[in-house]
Structure formats: C-alpha cells, structure tokens
Amino acid sequence: MIPRHAASDLAHRLAEHAEAVCRHYLSNGRRQGNYWSVGDVRNAPGRSTFVRLQPSPKGPPGKWTDAATGEHGDLLDVIRESLGLVNFRDVANEARLFLAMPDAMPPRPAAPITQVPIGSPEAARRLVAMSKPIIGTLVETYLRGRGIATLSGTGSLRFHPRCYYRPGDHGPTETLPAMIAAVTDLDGHLTGAHRTWLAPDGTGKALVDTPRRAMGDLLGHAVRFGAPGSVMAAGEGIETTLSLRCALPDMAMAAALSAAHLAAILFPPTLRRLYVIRDNDPAGDGARDSLLERATDAGIDAIVLSPAMQDFNEDLSRFGLAAFRASIADQLMRKDRIRYLTQAA
Structure with missing residues (x-):
C-alpha cells in the first residue's frame, strides 16, 4: 500500500511539470492557452478534456476535467488511464520514472493568462x-x-x-x-x-x-444527454429536453438551445428515428417543420412530440411524472414505448 502522503507528493511533483506530463501521456492533445485539451484521459483524440497547466484562481495545475462525462482528477489518474494500469503501485512507479526523465525540467515561471476573444x-x-x-x-x-x-x-x-x-x-x-x-x-x-x-x-x-x-x-451542435444511437429526441431548451428525459431516461437527447438551432441540428450517422420535441409557439412550429423536412430528406423517420401546455417542463411541473409519462406514451411508436417507457417504469 502506498501511503497517502506519498501519493499526494507524487501528484504535486507531477503538477510542477504538468505540460511535460501531458505531452508525454496525452500526446493526441494540444496546448490551448493555459490548458491542455484532449479527448479524454485515455489519450483519445478530441477536445472535451482540459488539464490545467498553470496555477489559477480556480485551482492548482495538474487538475483535469472531462466536460463530456463530468469526470475529474489529477495527473496520477492521467498516467493510470492513459497506460491502462490497475495497481496503484505500478502508477506510482511510472510516475517516479517519468520524474527522472530529462523532459521533466524545472517548471518555467507562470506565464500570464492568454486573452481570448x-x-x-x-x-x-x-x-x-x-x-x-x-x-x-x-x-x-x-x-x-x-x-x-x-x-x-x-x-x-x-x-x-x-x-x-x-x-x-x-x-x-x-x-x-x-x-x-x-x-x-x-x-x-x-x-x-x-x-x-x-x-x-x-x-x-x-x-x-x-x-x-x-x-x-452553436450551429448544428447541441447540449447532449446520452450516447446517440438509432433513436434520439431533440428539443430547444435544456429544461424542456431534460423533462422528457425524466420520462425516457434511456433515450439519447439533445438540446439545441433555440428554435433556429433546433432546425439546423446535425444528425448522427446512426440515427434512424428522431423525436422532435415541440414547444407550443410559432417559433417551435417553424423549427418542427424545418427539422421534419430535413430528417425526411435524410431518410430518417421523424415524429413530433407535443406538450399539453407551453412546453414539456410545464407539463411535468403541473401534472407530475406519472401523468406526463402517460401523455408521452400515446405519442411514441409502439416499439419505442416498449423499449423506453417499460424499462423506465
């Protein structure tokens, strides 16, 4: 067993060389200002994970956060996940080896935070x-x-x-x-x-x-809940979309943030059926019509889900989850009613 203070000391020493650690173990990423961005701490390509490289009012260097999953940790976690190690003793040994490398040079003075637009x-x-x-x-x-x-x-x-x-x-x-x-x-x-x-x-x-x-x-993109597959739902607002997810927690969903952006949302390549979450207003009707047309042209079945009130969050708040789920059930295809509503019951 590695003493806790020894692990803390290793994490602190790694943080003094945060950029060198990232360049070595997260080689698929790149520096962006005072952060290293990469897909995840297993070194996948992408930019949803950020490792802090310099001290800031938000915390010390070496701390990372995955915006896609909410995971967070320190550079010992980076070593463990990027190399697929299980035993912490192996992680500690790898960290000590890295700290003995020439690349782990004394840290440079903290650079001023780069301004971005x-x-x-x-x-x-x-x-x-x-x-x-x-x-x-x-x-x-x-x-x-x-x-x-x-x-x-x-x-x-x-x-x-x-x-x-x-x-x-x-x-x-x-x-x-x-x-x-x-x-x-x-x-x-x-x-x-x-x-x-x-x-x-x-x-x-x-x-x-x-x-x-x-x-x-924002155009074409969205705030996403769940991994997209053959079926998903898309709506305008975060609260409206999450309200539907209370009834259908296993269905992937996306909030486009406005009617105009909902009409332009991009379709995952695996998508075969799209449920369009409609808000009960003229802008919602326009987004619905545009999205239905685009989905049909792409060979995707598109089905509109409509609220009884102004939007699904108002339905959920006013009628309660049981009544809300019942109103949704009548609008789903039978196979999806069995797959998503039955599992959620």
Whole structure:
C-alpha cells in the first residue's frame, strides 16, 4: 500500500511539470492557452478534456476535467488511464520514472493568462473547464425545483459559482452562480457553452435582463444527454429536453438551445428515428417543420412530440411524472414505448 502522503507528493511533483506530463501521456492533445485539451484521459483524440497547466484562481495545475462525462482528477489518474494500469503501485512507479526523465525540467515561471476573444469557442472551453459537476450544487437545486429529478447522464451540465454577467446596457459586471452547458459536435468536441445564471439560493433564474446566453460555435451542435444511437429526441431548451428525459431516461437527447438551432441540428450517422420535441409557439412550429423536412430528406423517420401546455417542463411541473409519462406514451411508436417507457417504469 502506498501511503497517502506519498501519493499526494507524487501528484504535486507531477503538477510542477504538468505540460511535460501531458505531452508525454496525452500526446493526441494540444496546448490551448493555459490548458491542455484532449479527448479524454485515455489519450483519445478530441477536445472535451482540459488539464490545467498553470496555477489559477480556480485551482492548482495538474487538475483535469472531462466536460463530456463530468469526470475529474489529477495527473496520477492521467498516467493510470492513459497506460491502462490497475495497481496503484505500478502508477506510482511510472510516475517516479517519468520524474527522472530529462523532459521533466524545472517548471518555467507562470506565464500570464492568454486573452481570448469574449464569446469565442476557446472562451467557452475555458469556462467549461473551470466549472464543476452539478451534483450537490445550486444547479441540482434549480433543476429539481423545475421538477427534473433524473440527473444521470448529465455530464454535459456544469456549475460555476461566480460566472461573469455583463449587462447589455454596459453596466457593471457581476459574478453570479450559473449552470454551464457544454455544446458539442457529433464527435464530442466542445464547440461552445450555454450559461443560465441562477438565483443565489438556486430556486430559479437570476433576476437579470438576460439570464440565458450562449457562446462559441452553436450551429448544428447541441447540449447532449446520452450516447446517440438509432433513436434520439431533440428539443430547444435544456429544461424542456431534460423533462422528457425524466420520462425516457434511456433515450439519447439533445438540446439545441433555440428554435433556429433546433432546425439546423446535425444528425448522427446512426440515427434512424428522431423525436422532435415541440414547444407550443410559432417559433417551435417553424423549427418542427424545418427539422421534419430535413430528417425526411435524410431518410430518417421523424415524429413530433407535443406538450399539453407551453412546453414539456410545464407539463411535468403541473401534472407530475406519472401523468406526463402517460401523455408521452400515446405519442411514441409502439416499439419505442416498449423499449423506453417499460424499462423506465
């Protein structure tokens, strides 16, 4: 058994050489500002995992977060996962070997944080990387207050306790708690982020003019819940989509964040049937019609799911889960009713 203090010391020493560790074990990634981005800590290509390379107000170097899954850890975890090691003694031995390599040179002085354009995909990646999983945070309080109790598979949602909010009238910038949603493409690459600023106690949205804002590259992409397969559902808002997921927790879903973006959402290559989550307003009708036409042209069966009230979150909150599930059952194909509703019962 490796003493806990020895493991902590190894992690600290690795963090002093965070970039060298990343270049060695996460060679499929690249440096982006003060972070190393890669697909995951098993060194898959992509950009959904961020490793902090320099000290910052958010924490020490060497800490990583996977925006796609919500996983996080330190550089010992990187060594373990990238090499497929099981025994911690092997991980510790590998870490000691690395620290003896010439590449593990004394760390350079911390460089100033590289500025990136506000609202850019890079700014979105940094925001997601600086946020944390939602369980036990104000985001969980907020969602449960909206009747959304099914939170499994929500690794794309994060919590930031002090997210900057800039009023549209050029007033003073505030810092408010926020739900951060990672926007990804079909390959899981993070392209943008969506912010929902919250009340200090999480009981609703913040009392600001525009409590929801998106940033980065959104067109065609979405906030995703579950791995896409042959069947999925797509809607506009995060809360609306998560409300349906309370009834169908095993169905993959995507929130496009607006009616216009829903109409333009890209289809996974494996998709054979798409359920279009409709909001009960003119914009929702327009998105529905455009998406139905695109899906039909692509050879995908498209079926509209309509709310009784304004949207599915209002249905769930007003009628309760049992009645909501019953209303959904009548709109599903029989095979999907058996596959998704029966399993969820």
